[in-house]
Each structure stands twice: as C-alpha cells, then as structure tokens.
Amino acid sequence: MQDDNSSDEGSDSIDWNTEDELEIANTSSPSSVAISTTTNAAVTTEFGESSSSNNYPSKIVNDFMKMGFPEAMVTKVIRELGENNTDAILDTLLTYSVVDEVPHQENRHNDQTLNPQSNIESDFSDLDSNFSDEDDDESLEKDDPVVSLIDMGYSPYEASAAVIRCGKDAPLSELVDFISAAHLSKETDVEMDKLYFTSQLLKKDKKRKLEKEKSCGINKKLDIKIERKRRDDDEDVLHLPNPMIGFGVPRESFQVVHRTLPKEAIGPPYFLYENVALTPKGVWNTIKSFLYEIEPEFVDSRFFCVAARKRGYIHNLPLENRFPIRPLPPRTIFEALPETQKWWPSWDNREQLNCILTCIGSAQLTDRIRSALEKCDGEPNLHVKKYIIGQCKKWNLVWTGKNRAAPLEPDEIELIMGYPVNHTRGVSRCERYKGLGNSFQVDTVAYQLSVLKDLGIIQGWWEQTNQTGNLIHMSDVEDVTFGKLEECIRSFGGFDLVIGGSPCNNLAGGNRRTRDGLEGEHSSLFYDYVRILDAVKSIMGRN
DNA sequence: ACTATAATGAGGTCATGT
DNA sequence: ACATGACCTCATTATAGT
Known part of the structure; x- marks a missing residue:
C-alpha cells in the first residue's frame, strides 16, 4: 500500500501525504x-440489550416474526408506528436490522440546550404517542398520510406531528410544508427547500397513486416487499437509502432514536x-x-x-x-461560488455539484465548450445544451466567464470539503x-x-x-x-x-x-x- | 525525475415506460 | 415482471512538457 496511490482519509494537520497513514x-x-x-x-452508554416486554400478541407480530425479525424489534416498531401502518412497519424493519425497545421519550429530555432540534423532536415524540393511541383502527385501504410521509423519508414522529397539527385530511403538500418549516424555521433558505420538498412530494405522490391503482390490497404489497427482501438477501445486496440521509441529517432528519x-x-x-x-x-x-x-x-x-x-x-x-x-456551509452553487452567478446560463439548472474527484476536467474541454457556444447565436440548440450539461456534470465545471466552464480551483475545493x-x-x-x-x-x-x-x-x-x-x-x-x-x-x-x-x-x-x-x-x-x-x-x- | 494533461468505460442504481 | 435510458463515480495511465 505504500506504493503509488493507496490513500485513505489523509486529511491530517501537517502534510498531504497520499499514502496510507x-x-x-x-x-x-x-x-x-x-x-x-x-x-x-x-x-x-446503555446500549445493552433489553428483553422484550410487550402486549402485541397479534397476528401482525407473528407475520413479521415469520419473516425473521426479532419479536422485540417488531413490537418496538409497531409501538412507534401503530399496528395499522403495515407498510411503514415493514419499511422500518427492512431498513434497520436491530431496534431496541427503550421508549424514546426517556432519551429526549436530557439536554435540550445543546441541540437546537431536540425541542422539536420531543414534541414529535409526545405527539406521536398521542397519535398512536387514538388512532389504532385506521383502515389500511385508506391513503394514510402518515404512511405517505414516512415513505417520503420523514420520521414517524415528524409525520405524526404534521398530521396532528394540520389535520388528517390536509393535502400532503401542506403536511410537508409543516415539517420543513419546523426544521427550517431558523434557516435562511426556507423557500428553496420548500420547493425541493414540494417537487419531491409531487413525484412520490404520483407514483403512490399509481401503486394504489395497481395493488389490490396490502397482502399483495407485503408479498412483493417480502419477495424483494428475499431476493436482496440472496444476492447480498444492501439497501441504499433514498434520499441518502443515513440515520438523519440536520435539516431533513429521519431520526433513529436508538439502536442496539x-x-x-x-x-x-x-x-x-x-x-x-x-x-x-x-x-x-x-x-x-x-x-x-x-x-x-x-x-x-x-x-x-x-x-x-x-x-x-x-x-x-x-x-x-x-x-x-x-x-x-453553503449548500447551493450560488451561495458557495457567488461569482459564478454572473456567467451562469439559464439553461444550466444545477444547484449543487457532483462528487469531488481526484482529477479535473481538461482545459481543452473548456475550450471545446466555449467554441461550441460561440458558434450559436443566443441560446444554443438542444443538442449542444445536452452535450455541455453532460460535460459540466461529468467534470464538475462551473461558469467562470462568458461561455467559459472551468474546473474548480483547489482552494474552492478546500472550502467545499470543509477545510481552511x-x-x-x-x-x-x-x-x-x-x-x-x-x-x-x-x-x-x-x-x-x-x-x-x-x-x-x-x-x-x-x-x-x-x-x-x-x-x-x-x-x-x-x-x-x-x-x-x-x-x-x-x-x-x-x-x-x-x-x-x-x-x-x-x-x-x-x-x-x-x-x-x-x-x-x-x-x-x-x-x-x-x-x-x-x-x-x-x-x-x-x- | 517530477509534474501536468488528456484520454480511457463500465458497473450499478434508480426512475420510467411497456 | 421486464426493458430501457438517465445518471454518476475518494481512478489509472500513457504521453508530453518542464
């Protein structure tokens, strides 16, 4: 590994050694x-395993246990989501192999001063328990807004809170707005994120309606998901979350409260x-x-x-x-690189950049793009646009002059990656x-x-x-x-x-x-x- | 010898359509 | 269910220049 280029995360304080260190x-x-x-x-910390104490001897618990999930995990998830949300339960079970059963309320009221979000989370938690209690016999065939929100990547707490606050019959867009507003109230780019959320919402909503039309009951949907899980297990495939937010990110949290x-x-x-x-x-x-x-x-x-x-x-x-x-840190190109806004073509709708790699685009590519643009009057035709956008995405180019799309400078990458x-x-x-x-x-x-x-x-x-x-x-x-x-x-x-x-x-x-x-x-x-x-x-x- | 440049696809996921 | 297309990726290496 000490030869050419087997670097690991060598962003240490002193040197920029590209070898393993x-x-x-x-x-x-x-x-x-x-x-x-x-x-x-x-x-x-007390991550120790806790025995399962529950009173969910229902058929649904047995169904999930037959799929190989531990009883404690099943009952924990059901307690959080309610017994009726079969879909959401399965999703959660599939996503997290182990969930312990410590009531989440206990973990939340410790130090709210340190975490600006903890107040919100506590609210969600409390609201959630209220919600599950009063809503146990919701029909499965109904389009449950909580399930929809969870499908979109929101946590059960957020979804429940939004439904309680806005009402069960509120349109999804309103629920989403509520959640994003709760998260973004202290941020400056509320509007932008609302737009993002709304667009995501529309896509998912459409897809969901199609699914509803096609499926003739939850059993079939369950079968499909079980089949998918079985196939994934056979092929050693790990499920990548979409959106890829892990166990939660600051502004679009999908909080896993606890794990064992x-x-x-x-x-x-x-x-x-x-x-x-x-x-x-x-x-x-x-x-x-x-x-x-x-x-x-x-x-x-x-x-x-x-x-x-x-x-x-x-x-x-x-x-x-x-x-x-x-x-x-800034999360849009114009915030991170304000000087590019002046040269940014209206038809390049990127707001964020692709992954920072180890190589940059060539100067010849910048030239090719420039000459392609100079050949056309005004806005380029569709073919040219497609070519240029493709190259810009592939090589992470930004607009630094008239018709000039150039790679990032090292100091710009330093800032993006979080270094001085x-x-x-x-x-x-x-x-x-x-x-x-x-x-x-x-x-x-x-x-x-x-x-x-x-x-x-x-x-x-x-x-x-x-x-x-x-x-x-x-x-x-x-x-x-x-x-x-x-x-x-x-x-x-x-x-x-x-x-x-x-x-x-x-x-x-x-x-x-x-x-x-x-x-x-x-x-x-x-x-x-x-x-x-x-x-x-x-x-x-x-x- | 060192450094910069530029050419070199495929594998995989996801969304969409049939 | 299956096909198709869009999309993206902590890179490697031959070559030329300094």
Missing part, C-alpha cells in the same frame, strides 16, 4: 485513524469506518460482517455542503443529540486535487462525531483550534503492529477513537482498469483496519 494522539482533524486521550475512558449494538461492538474505543457507498455487489456486506454486523450508515454529503459525496460509514457512536458544525483555505498549499496542484479528492467531507463526519462532545471525549480538542498534543505519524499502516499498539496504549492509557477509511481504488466506479472489489490490491487494506481495531480492543480489554 495512521496518526495516533490528539490531532486537529477528524480524519486521522486513531485518537487517544489519556483523560477519560469514555462514558459507557452487539455487546462486542460497544466501546471503548469508539470507532468509525468509511468508504464509498457505491461499491461492487456484496462488498458492504463483507465489510459489515467484519465490523460486528453493524448496519452501515449511508450519507450523501450534499446534505451538508454544496457537493455530493455518497459514502458509507460503520460506527459504534451514539445517534442521539448530533449537531452540525456552525456556521452551516490553503490547507493543502505547498504541494503540487495535482497533489492538492488528489489529496482533497481522497478526503473526508469534514461537516459530514463532524456531524457523526459531534456526539463525542456531549460525552466529554476530546473536549479540549474540540473547543480549541490550536493543537498541543503529540502527533505520531506512521506512513505505512502495516507498521502499526500489535506491539506498537501495546506500546501506545501503555503510554497513553488507551484509545478513545479508531477512525479511518480504507482505499477505495478497487471499489470506486471511476476506476476503469482495476475495479477488483474488496480483495483488490489496495482495497484489501480494509482488513488492516479490522486488525488494528481488534488489536486495540483486545489490548484495552485485558487492562
């Missing part, structure tokens, strides 16, 4: 491989593993099987910044009370592009790591910008042996966090030559992440 100690960036502080040995982790997965240390979301078939299933069968969290960074970045994360971090870095301007200065331009293209999107990962603040982990690191700890840099991950780890743990007292990504070279869609999968030359270094995590746990466990 592993830093130990207090680093300034959330993308080092391991973080150790001598101070606190982390508050152990396997005992052996619970920290210390905490860990977070990352890689591309769109891998060859079966890869994420294999990764998952080496990381305690924890369900990956698939998140697209377009919900955190202006550019897309579809990634999967497996971690054992708590999910409650996450919060984003402030100020929130000039963070990568000092190496060649190509190396800057490569390093940034290989990095974490800071805001995305920081959101997942933000829970560590509440737990008192790395608090000093979080609060201050200037780092005073020791940085130990090893350029080869295979040098991080069991003995070295023992040494470090003896010296520091243990690791709080083991974090990193492994090479995506052999997984990424952009690789046209050696997309060989997880066993590929570079991507197989994933197993070193597993090795190190196991070693750390083993060493810390016997102390």
Whole structure:
C-alpha cells in the first residue's frame, strides 16, 4: 500500500501525504485513524440489550416474526408506528436490522440546550404517542398520510406531528410544508427547500397513486416487499437509502432514536469506518460482517455542503443529540461560488455539484465548450445544451466567464470539503486535487462525531483550534503492529477513537482498469483496519 | 525525475415506460 | 415482471512538457 496511490482519509494537520497513514494522539482533524486521550475512558452508554416486554400478541407480530425479525424489534416498531401502518412497519424493519425497545421519550429530555432540534423532536415524540393511541383502527385501504410521509423519508414522529397539527385530511403538500418549516424555521433558505420538498412530494405522490391503482390490497404489497427482501438477501445486496440521509441529517432528519449494538461492538474505543457507498455487489456486506454486523450508515454529503459525496460509514457512536458544525456551509452553487452567478446560463439548472474527484476536467474541454457556444447565436440548440450539461456534470465545471466552464480551483475545493483555505498549499496542484479528492467531507463526519462532545471525549480538542498534543505519524499502516499498539496504549492509557477509511481504488466506479472489489490490491487494506481495531480492543480489554 | 494533461468505460442504481 | 435510458463515480495511465 505504500506504493503509488493507496490513500485513505489523509486529511491530517501537517502534510498531504497520499499514502496510507495512521496518526495516533490528539490531532486537529477528524480524519486521522486513531485518537487517544489519556483523560477519560469514555462514558459507557446503555446500549445493552433489553428483553422484550410487550402486549402485541397479534397476528401482525407473528407475520413479521415469520419473516425473521426479532419479536422485540417488531413490537418496538409497531409501538412507534401503530399496528395499522403495515407498510411503514415493514419499511422500518427492512431498513434497520436491530431496534431496541427503550421508549424514546426517556432519551429526549436530557439536554435540550445543546441541540437546537431536540425541542422539536420531543414534541414529535409526545405527539406521536398521542397519535398512536387514538388512532389504532385506521383502515389500511385508506391513503394514510402518515404512511405517505414516512415513505417520503420523514420520521414517524415528524409525520405524526404534521398530521396532528394540520389535520388528517390536509393535502400532503401542506403536511410537508409543516415539517420543513419546523426544521427550517431558523434557516435562511426556507423557500428553496420548500420547493425541493414540494417537487419531491409531487413525484412520490404520483407514483403512490399509481401503486394504489395497481395493488389490490396490502397482502399483495407485503408479498412483493417480502419477495424483494428475499431476493436482496440472496444476492447480498444492501439497501441504499433514498434520499441518502443515513440515520438523519440536520435539516431533513429521519431520526433513529436508538439502536442496539452487539455487546462486542460497544466501546471503548469508539470507532468509525468509511468508504464509498457505491461499491461492487456484496462488498458492504463483507465489510459489515467484519465490523460486528453493524448496519452501515449511508450519507450523501450534499446534505451538508454544496457537493455530493455518497459514502458509507460503520460506527459504534451514539445517534442521539448530533449537531452540525456552525456556521452551516453553503449548500447551493450560488451561495458557495457567488461569482459564478454572473456567467451562469439559464439553461444550466444545477444547484449543487457532483462528487469531488481526484482529477479535473481538461482545459481543452473548456475550450471545446466555449467554441461550441460561440458558434450559436443566443441560446444554443438542444443538442449542444445536452452535450455541455453532460460535460459540466461529468467534470464538475462551473461558469467562470462568458461561455467559459472551468474546473474548480483547489482552494474552492478546500472550502467545499470543509477545510481552511490553503490547507493543502505547498504541494503540487495535482497533489492538492488528489489529496482533497481522497478526503473526508469534514461537516459530514463532524456531524457523526459531534456526539463525542456531549460525552466529554476530546473536549479540549474540540473547543480549541490550536493543537498541543503529540502527533505520531506512521506512513505505512502495516507498521502499526500489535506491539506498537501495546506500546501506545501503555503510554497513553488507551484509545478513545479508531477512525479511518480504507482505499477505495478497487471499489470506486471511476476506476476503469482495476475495479477488483474488496480483495483488490489496495482495497484489501480494509482488513488492516479490522486488525488494528481488534488489536486495540483486545489490548484495552485485558487492562 | 517530477509534474501536468488528456484520454480511457463500465458497473450499478434508480426512475420510467411497456 | 421486464426493458430501457438517465445518471454518476475518494481512478489509472500513457504521453508530453518542464
């Protein structure tokens, strides 16, 4: 891995090394491989498994249990969604393999001061319980607005709250407006997001009506979904959420209140593993099987910044009370790159950018686009438009002059990826592009790591910008042996966090030559992440 | 030797239509 | 259910230039 280009998430504080690296100690960036502080040995959370105590001996519970879902999980979901929402129950069960049954209300009233959304969530939670209580015998054939909203990606709490507030007969658009307004009331771009929501709504609503017409009852729909699940299991396919918002993002939250982790997965240390979301078939299933069968969290960074970045994360971090870095980064092109607005053609309707890659478009392409535009008077014809839009999306070009579509500059990418301007200065331009293209999107990962603040982990690191700890840099991950780890743990007292990504070279869609999968030359270094995590746990466990 | 440039598709998901 | 098309992707490498 120490040869050419097997970089992992090397966005550390000092150099822009594109090789595999592993830093130990207090680093300034959330993308080092391991973080150790001598101070606190982390508050152990009660993720322990809880026995099922329920009174849902109904047929529906049995039906779901026959499909292989644990009873506790089924009853938990039914308690949240109501027994009537068969569709939503199945969706939830399919999405989350394990849900514990701790009543969510108990987890919500702790520290509302830290999380601006917690008030809303609490409201939703309370409203939800009211809702389920009073609405147990809703007919399944009726077009349940709660189900529709959940289908659209909203949480049961949000959906229930909206229905209660606006009434069951309110049009879906009004319900959606209510939810988005609740989330966005403090934001500036309310209108834009309303538009987005509404467009999504219209599409989903149309599709849903068609489904209604075709299906002749929930049993058939259930059968279809069960069949789909069975087929997916056979083919080792993991379900990618759409929209790709993982366990919740700041403004379009689909909150999983709680999850139960396997005992052996619970920290210390905490860990977070990352890689591309769109891998060859079966890869994420294999990764998952080496990381305690924890369900990956698939998140697209377009919900955190202006550019897309579809990634999967497996971690054992708590999910409650996450919060984003402030100020929130711009999420539209015009906000992020205001100077492009002047040159932006009306027929280029992009509002966000595609994934930041390691290569940029050529100057010749910019020229080709310019000459194509100069040949036509006024607005280009459909064919030219299609060609140019296609190239702009493919190469992430932005309009920087009259008829001039150019690649992003390194410092612009630094900002988009969440790093300070000039963070990568000092190496060649190509190396800057490569390093940034290989990095974490800071805001995305920081959101997942933000829970560590509440737990008192790395608090000093979080609060201050200037780092005073020791940085130990090893350029080869295979040098991080069991003995070295023992040494470090003896010296520091243990690791709080083991974090990193492994090479995506052999997984990424952009690789046209050696997309060989997880066993590929570079991507197989994933197993070193597993090795190190196991070693750390083993060493810390016997102390 | 180092750096920049430009050419090099396929695999997979999703939406839509039949 | 099946076909089709749109869409997107932490990349690799030969080549030329400095």
